[in-house]
Structures are given as structure tokens and as C-alpha cells.
Amino acid sequence: MxxxxxxxxxxxxxxxPEVVAExxxxxxxxxxxxxxxxxxxxxxxxxxxYLETGNVLPDDAGETLKKxxxxxxxxxxxxxxKPGILEKGILLKLRFDLDQYINLRPVKLYPGVxxxxxxxxxxxxxxVVVRENTGGLYTGIGGFTxxxxxxxxxxxxxVYNRKQVERCIRFAFEQAEKRHSKEFPWKGLSEQDIAExxxxxxxxxxxxxxxxxxxxxxxxVFYEVAEDFPHVKTDYCHVDATCMWMVKNPEWFDVIVTCxxxxxxxxxxxxxxxxxxxxxxxxxxNPNGVSMFEPIGGSAPKYTGQGVINxxxxxxxxxxMLDFLGEADAAKDIEAxxxxxxxxxxxxxxxxxxxxxxxxVGDLVVENL
Ligand code: IPM
Ligand code: MN
Numbered sequence: 208m209x210x211x212x213x214x215x216x217x218x219x220x221x222x223x224p225e226v227v228a229e230x231x232x233x234x235x236x237x238x239x240x241x242x243x244x245x246x247x248x249x250x251x252x253x254x255x256x257y258l259e260t261g262n263v264l265p266d267d268a269g270e271t272l273k274k275x276x277x278x279x280x281x282x283x284x285x286x287x288x289k290p291g292i293l294e295k296g297i298l299l300k301l302r303f304d305l306d307q308y309i310n311l312r313p314v315k316l317y318p319g320v321x322x323x324x325x326x327x328x329x330x331x332x333x334x335v336v337v338r339e340n341t342g343g344l345y346t347g348i349g350g351f352t353x354x355x356x357x358x359x360x361x362x363x364x365x366v367y368n369r370k371q372v373e374r375c376i377r378f379a380f381e382q383a384e385k386r387h388s389k390e391f392p393w394k395g396l397s398e399q400d401i402a403e404x405x406x407x408x409x410x411x412x413x414x415x416x417x418x419x420x421x422x423x424x425x426x427x428v429f430y431e432v433a434e435d436f437p438h439v440k441t442d443y444c445h446v447d448a449t450c451m452w453m454v455k456n457p458e459w460f461d462v463i464v465t466c467x468x469x470x471x472x473x474x475x476x477x478x479x480x481x482x483x484x485x486x487x488x489x490x491x492x493n494p495n496g497v498s499m500f501e502p503i504g505g506s507a508p509k510y511t512g513q514g515v516i517n518x519x520x521x522x523x524x525x526x527x528m529l530d531f532l533g534e535a536d537a538a539k540d541i542e543a544x545x546x547x548x549x550x551x552x553x554x555x556x557x558x559x560x561x562x563x564x565x566x567x568v569g570d571l572v573v574e575n576l
Pocket of ligand 1: 294295298299471
């Protein structure tokens with residue numbers, strides 16, 4: 208019997224619904240080709256609903272979503288809602304409620320896509336960032352004393368326990384192992400690495416020279432877990448240096464693992480190097496639960512309803528979702544189709560300058576499957 212996956216769809220705000228529609232168009236075409244089923248249920252959570260009802264998210268939203276196989280998200284963010292309310296109330300709340308402890312962000316330059324880094328090609332920019340997604344500075348532990356006075360103090364703590372660090376690092380090693388094999392080792396390895404039977408590389412991005420407690424823990428756990436992954440070469444880079452190399456020598460990276468806050472920052476840098484927000488996708492992953500996939504570009508409200516926004520990030524998010532549902536071939540097919548149309552069709556990745564409308568881009572991906 209062929210499989211059927213239940214997907215919760217959160218189109219969200221601004222251009223979210225437009226890109227989600229193209230993502231679903233591609234998902235449906237892929238499902239037909241590969242013989243599995245997809246059924247969708249839509250939820251109107253987002254800025255408009257909040258402005259109408261004063262309610263950001265139903266109390267049982269997390270419980271509701273747990274009944275699905277995956278969540279497909281458009282974008283959260285509304286020009287009439289104070290920044291922070293929807294981000295915290297929807298996106299972060301769902302990450303926590305569904306224990307999506309990994310944020311997975313492929314940084315991949317597709318053919319034909321312009322990168323701001325001179326001289327770099329798709330062969331140079333192709334790595335994955337594994338960002339811890341529910342701990343660290345995002346835990347929200349902290350507070351004020353003497354607020355509003357000259358003596359006031361604000362504290363916000365980077366909190367990690369060993370379990371959180373370990374499960375994230377282990378996931379990152381698994382990702383590294385999955386990306387390469389003895390037959391297809393990562394191209395950045397030296398002859399000596401190959402002789403040592405390494406296939407992949409995992410870089411811990413931290414700040415051991417200053418954050419001497421939190422990253423001491425990360426570093427110890429990193430090398431402990433590494434023992435279980437003999438084919439993954441380990442590497443370490445401070446976060447500031449990581450930013451330098453992501454720009455100067457992105458080909459040095461295969462998989463990067465880092466904490467929540469650093470991951471937030473470096474993945475936006477990574478997104479820019481791969482051609483911007485029109486193309487960058489991400490997944491909020493709970494490997495044992497319900498994961499949520501999204502284009503990372505935001506709601507881009509000024510383009511709403513014009514049919515000019517680039518849907519490829521949403522399309523790629525859909526591919527990531529299929530991969531996590533166990534439909535790896537279908538996912539690869541979508542990615543290959545995206546590569547064909549970035550390479551041969553689109554003039555630019557930017558909204559309004561693609562040479563095609565949002566829905567035409569979705570059609571092109573379907574035609575090239
Ligand atoms: C992201 C976003 C979120 C984050 C915001 C919207 C809360 O920037 O997914 O990277 O900081 O994690
Ligand atoms: Mn971010």
C-alpha cells in the first residue's frame with residue numbers, strides 16, 4: 208500500500224501563502240510521480256488572525272500539530288504587529304512545544320545563482336549548518352533589576368545542559384555521515400584524511416576562548432560523541448572565524464554544528480552567500496517527532512499579492528520535508544529540478560526580477576521534475 212502523509216500547512220503572513228501554494232503544487236506533482244499521497248490541513252495562524260482575535264496561537268496548537276507527519280510553514284511576520292510577538296508567539300513557541308531541537312540549514316549555491324562572493328561556484332558553496340534550536344540564549348532565562356533606573360541590570364543567560372548539547376551534536380555527526388560515503392568522500396579531505404578512512408567533516412563552531420563554560424561543555428561532548436563516528440573528521444572554529452571563512456573559503460565546510468544564537472547569525476550569512484532569501488530553506492527538526500519546514504526569507508509584506516516573490520525557497524523546504532518523511536528520491540528530484548531552472552531559466556533570484564511570475568516558477572519546477 209502506498210504511503211500517505213498528513214501535512215499541517217501554516218501559510219502565515221504576507222507572501223507566505225503565495226510561496227506555500229507553489230511549494231504544494233510541486234509536492235503534489237512529486238507525490239503523483241513517486242506514488243505516495245499527501246493530505247493537507249490548513250491553519251490560519253499568523254498576523255491577521257492575531258489582529259482580529261488578539262490571540263497569537265491556540266493553546267492546544269502544539270498538541271494539534273503532533274497529529275501530523277510534518278508541518279509546512281510559509282512565513283510569520285506582519286507589518287502591523289509589533290516585532291517579536293508573532294516570532295516568539297508562533298515560531299519559537301512551536302519549536303519548543305514540538306521539541307524541534309535542530310534547525311537544519313543547507314547552504315547550497317545552485318547553478319546560475321549569483322553569489323556576492325567573487326569567484327565562488329556551486330562546487331565551493333555546499334554545506335549544511337546544524338543549529339541547536341531550543342536552548343541557549345533562546346531559553347529566555349534572565350531578567351531585569353532596578354528597571355528604568357540608572358543602576359538597572361539586564362541578564363540573559365546562555366543555558367545548556369549536557370543532554371541538549373549531546374543530542375544536537377549526535378544529530379550533526381549523523382548528518383555528516385549521511386552526506387558522504389567511502390565511494391563519494393567530501394572533496395575537501397586530504398590524502399591523509401582519506402588514508403585514515405574519513406568520508407565527511409564536521410566543524411564545531413563555538414567560542415571556547417571566551418565562553419569558557421558553555422563551549423567547554425560543547426567541546427568535551429563533541430569529542431566524546433566523535434568516538435562513535437570514526438569516518439567523520441572533526442574540526443573546530445570560533446564563531447568569528449567561522450564568519451570569515453564562510454565568506455573567504457566556504458569550500459572548507461561540509462557540516463557545521465553550533466549553538467542556537469551563533470547558528471541564527473551564521474545561517475543568515477550563509478543564506479546571503481547562496482544567493483539570498485529567495486532560495487534559502489530550513490527545517491526545524493525533531494528527529495523523533497513532528498518537524499516543520501520553512502523558507503527562511505520572511506513574509507516580505509511589500510510584495511504581497513503581486514505574484515513576484517520567488518517561491519524556490521518554499522519549494523526547497525518542501526523537498527527537505529519529503530526527505531525527512533523518508534521520500535529521499537522524490538526530494539532529490541525536486542532539488543535537481545530547482546537546479547535546472549536556476550541554471551537555465553530564471554534571470555535573478557530577487558522578487559520581481561525572476562523573468563517569471565511566482566506561479567510560473569512553480570510550473571517550471573513541475574515541468575522539470
Ligand atoms: C530564524 C529567525 C528566528 C530566530 C526569529 C524570527 C525568532 O530569525 O528562524 O532564524 O531567531 O530563530
Ligand atoms: Mn534567523
